[in-house]
Amino acid sequence: ELKVEQNPLFLSMQEGKNYTIYCNYSTTSDRLYWYRQDPGKSLESLFVLLSNGAVKQEGRLMASLDTKARLSTLHITAAVHDLSATYFCAVEMNRDDKIIFGKGTRLHILP
Amino acid sequence: NAGVTQTPKFRVLKTGQSMTLLCAQDMNHEYMYWYRQDPGMGLRLIHYSVGEGTTAKGEVPDGYNVSRLKKQNFLLGLESAAPSQTSVYFCASGGRGLSYEQYFGPGTRLTVT
Numbered sequence: 163e164l165k166v167e168q169n170p171l172f173l174s175m176q177e178g179k180n181y182t183i184y185c186n187y188s189t190t191s192d193r194l195y196w197y198r199q200d201p202g203k204s205l206e207s208l209f210v211l212l213s214n215g216a217v218k219q220e221g222r223l224m225a226s227l228d229t230k231a232r233l234s235t236l237h238i239t240a241a242v243h244d245l246s247a248t249y250f251c252a253v254e255m256n257r258d259d260k261i262i263f264g265k266g267t268r269l270h271i272l273p
Numbered sequence: 274n275a276g277v278t279q280t281p282k283f284r285v286l287k288t289g290q291s292m293t294l295l296c297a298q299d300m301n302h303e304y305m306y307w308y309r310q311d312p313g314m315g316l317r318l319i320h321y322s323v324g325e326g327t328t329a330k331g332e333v334p335d336g337y338n339v340s341r342l343k344k345q346n347f348l349l350g351l352e353s354a355a356p357s358q359t360s361v362y363f364c365a366s367g368g369r370g371l372s373y374e375q376y377f378g379p380g381t382r383l384t385v386t
Binding site: 193205206207210252254258259260261263264265266 | 304306308313314315316317318321323329331332363365373374375376377378379380
């Protein structure tokens with residue numbers, strides 16, 4: 163059974179700092195997704211990582227995937243208050259197309 | 274394009290009542306998913322479909338049924354609602370090939386009393 167673990171689950175950080183959210187998963191997968199959710203809203207797709215070594219960047223966010231280590235990271239550079247949200251990673255199982263989510267990381271960026 | 278829409282947006286049910294949640298997408302996606310979101314639990318997959326006429330169980334399928342009679346629609350049914358099914362339900366759709374991106378609907382907030 164696929165398990166997806168994110169850490170930390172809560173993160174409070176100062177504006178201008180850098181930080182990384184980690185997403186570990188338990189079985190073989192070649193596809194990993196990152197989403198953002200604002201309070202009371204739906205999920206917004208940030209990145210889709212489709213192969214080992216994939217790296218994608220959008221603004222202050224950069225995501226990477228290491229399928230051998232079963233690890234993805236979401237790196238935040240010079241955080242700004244607008245990035246405050248909950249971030250989810252989700253992993254697609256190779257053999258049956260299920261997409262399983264982590265519990266999310268609630269990010270609070272202090273001005 | 275409307276993207277992914279969900280009907281209704283809110284609903285209150287009494288224990289034992291039944292209802293159907295409708296998800297519709299206009300992006301010609303093959304894959305569709307139903308999730309529930311509870312505080313501290315992330316999103317949990319209820320059922321999913323990889324094409325018209327197909328459905329499969331996710332992580333938490335008990336108490337729910339689904340149907341995908343048309344490619345653009347994915348229905349989630351609760352035959353006998355229980356308070357444990359109080360949650361926010363999200364539908365998502367996605368393609369394969371050129372893009373694997375998943376698009377989420379706005380959600381349905383369901384309360385079972």
